[in-house]
Amino acid sequence: MATGNPIAAFGRGGLNTLSGIGSAGIFLIHAITQIFSRPFRLRRYIQEIEFLGAKSFLIVFVTAIFTGMVLALQGYYTLSGFGAEALLGVAVSQSIIRELGPVLCALMVAGRAGSATAAEIGIMKITDQVPALEMMAIDPIAFIISPKVLAGIISVPILTGFFDLIGIGGGYLVGVNLLGVNEGAFIGNMVSTVTAHDIWGGFLKSVFFGLIIAWVATFKGYTAKATTEGVAAATTSTVVLSSVLILVVDYILTSMLL
Amino acid sequence: MIKVENLYNTFGHIETAKNIYCHFEQKKVTCILGGSGSGKSTLLKQMVGLGKPTSGKIIFDGQDITTLNRKDMYKLRKKMGMLFQGSALFNSLNIYENVAFPLREHTDLSDNVINTIIKIKLEMVGLRGVEHLMPSQLSGGMTKRVGLARAIVMDPKVVFYDEPTSGLDPIAAGVIDKLIKDLNLKLGVTSIVVSHDVDAALKIADKIIILFYGDIIAEGTPEEIRNSDDPKVIQFINGSPDGPIPFKMTDKDFIEDILDEKI
Known part of the structure; x- marks a missing residue:
């Protein structure tokens, strides 16, 4: 057996990784082309957007308001050292719109909806619901996966928009109402520095993050081993892999956008 | 064959x-x-x-x-129709929607016609009257029968x-x-x-x-x-x-x- 040979093991590992990425790519392309093919299952899309988007709102709300509040708190003490409290609105809004909004929102959705999606698909596999669709001559990818992928791409940017608004609101609450920063300075400086480019950048990031969450979760769930351990592993690796990918892609996109 | x-x-x-x-x-x-x-x-x-x-x-x-x-x-x-070992019903849908599922996907039949077909198929497996229940509310034998009704709904x-x-x-x-x-x-x-x-x-x-x-x-x-x-x-x-x-x-x-x- 060649298992002892480290070079062979390295090569085998590399090949496995490559073929994994390849099949994940084919899987995604299949899912996306099915979004545009008949029959269009509008109800399925609405269901998935409700699950991934609407039901993530509460957790996004809580995360956003506290993120904004703590940013204002930290920013105030740093900025007041330079007598620059007036720039608090700028600091809060820039960090949220460019970075924290898209990233934190995506991480929360990955934790809540990504794991649930992987588990749901894995359990459908264990209980033969996926082959049952095949037997009814329905493409399981078109029926299960495509709506989830589109829901990710649509919901995460909208949630990020809410995150930005609520986060800045939280910053305003702490900065203006609690710490006494001038309201006009907070809003005025923010409005004059935030550009359309910042907002578009954040939006673009959130579209990519939505795609990453949906892609990783559906692929991990769909390729999970049809056992209890298989589903558990798929759920865990969905959260880990999508979180890491979000942070890596965030760096790449930021370096391209700046 | x-x-x-x-x-x-x-x-x-x-x-x-x-x-x-x-x-x-x-x-x-x-x-x-x-x-x-x-x-x-x-x-x-x-x-x-x-x-x-x-x-x-x-x-x-x-x-x-x-x-x-x-x-x-x-x-x-x-x-073809297939009855799976675990019935493979969709647990998010009730019995009616489970059996109606292939009809809704593959045909343009009106709700009235679908209703009649479902009644006939459920009668065949002796389960008319459980349409509104969820799969988790049925026993193993009954879910198998619903699975069978679904398998034959397209007249394979x-x-x-x-x-x-x-x-x-x-x-x-x-x-x-x-x-x-x-x-x-x-x-x-x-x-x-x-x-x-x-x-x-x-x-x-x-x-x-x-x-x-x-x-x-x-x-x-x-x-x-x-x-x-x-x-x-x-x-x-x-x-x-x-x-x-x-x-x-x-x-x-x-x-x-x-x-x-x-x-």
């Missing part, structure tokens, strides 16, 4: 089909019997195109399904049953056996049943195929199987723990094995 020709399949070192030939006649009930790990479930999956054999042909209605692409396979699947020519009675109590199992026979007699549905329930197979089958570790060891009518003098067949239908089909995994002498320190 379905012909399996020279079918060979392996999973790593395990051969689940060793160049087998068999034939499933139209409008007949054929039972594939075999112990766990005999390759019968794999054979069933390959006959419906859910898995590809290593080599060989499976001819369904004149078409070799091992070579079909996705689109043609889906076209052919509309002639062939219905495949994967261990239809395993895990059911004797009465529920008897109901399923009766339904399989009824559907075959009343609607002329070709039925292929994978099972290890020898008594049920002897009762409902027109033809029995006994599979043993990838080989067909017997084939014939229930009468022929019952009167077989092949020791393997006799052991199988009587359920004897030891015989030509060995109880032990190894022939090695026990004492020798214990004394032998190299494992």
